Amino acid sequence: MPLDDILFEAEEKMDKAADHLKQELRGVRTGRASVGLVDTLKVDVESYATTMTLKELANIAVAEGNVIVIKPFDPGTLKDIQRALEKSGIGINPQSDGKMIRLPVPPLSTERRTKLVARVRELAEQQKLSIRNARRDANKAMDVEKKAKTLTEDDEESGQKQVQDLTESYCKRVDGMVEEKSKEIMEV
Secondary structure, three states, rough: OHHHHHHHHHHHHHHHHHHHHHHHHHHHOOOOOOHHHHHOOOEEEOOOEEEEHHHHHHEEEOOOOOEEEEEOOOHHHHHHHHHHHHHOOOOOOOOOOOEEEEEOOOOOOHHHHHHHHHHHHHHHHHHHHHHHHHHHHHHHHHHHHHHHHOOOOOHHHHHHHHHHHHHHHHHHHHHHHHHHHHHHHHHO
């Protein structure tokens, strides 16, 4: 495998890890209501005998500042949606009136904010591990190519430096996302 392909594959894996973290952080609660908190929530729909995301089943909007309003396309899925929200662990009790569900987002306590920041750091560390694994895989691939004599020692050395630079760049990107989300969580 040529060096360019190895580098491209490593960068692709690192990019996927960073994008995954970005999606995960959307679901972490802050002090204000956001549809990102629930739109990717998986809902087991008994009447359809399948699992779907909430945004596939309902209109989701923020009303009155701190209330998320969920209006199902099919009223028969309301109970399934409510069950999924209760199981989700977001810490908000859904209020149903038979036609729609309201999620009043209460202000976060300092203790809860601290726990959420710790959770964000935990999610980030998982993705940093993925980034470092991509670096390891790229370095192994370069080593294999060097042993097969399709890659010179100089090319391997240069490739390892490029992979290390990519790793540092993506780790900084992850740290930036954590910093931004932590600041958003701690904001009163």
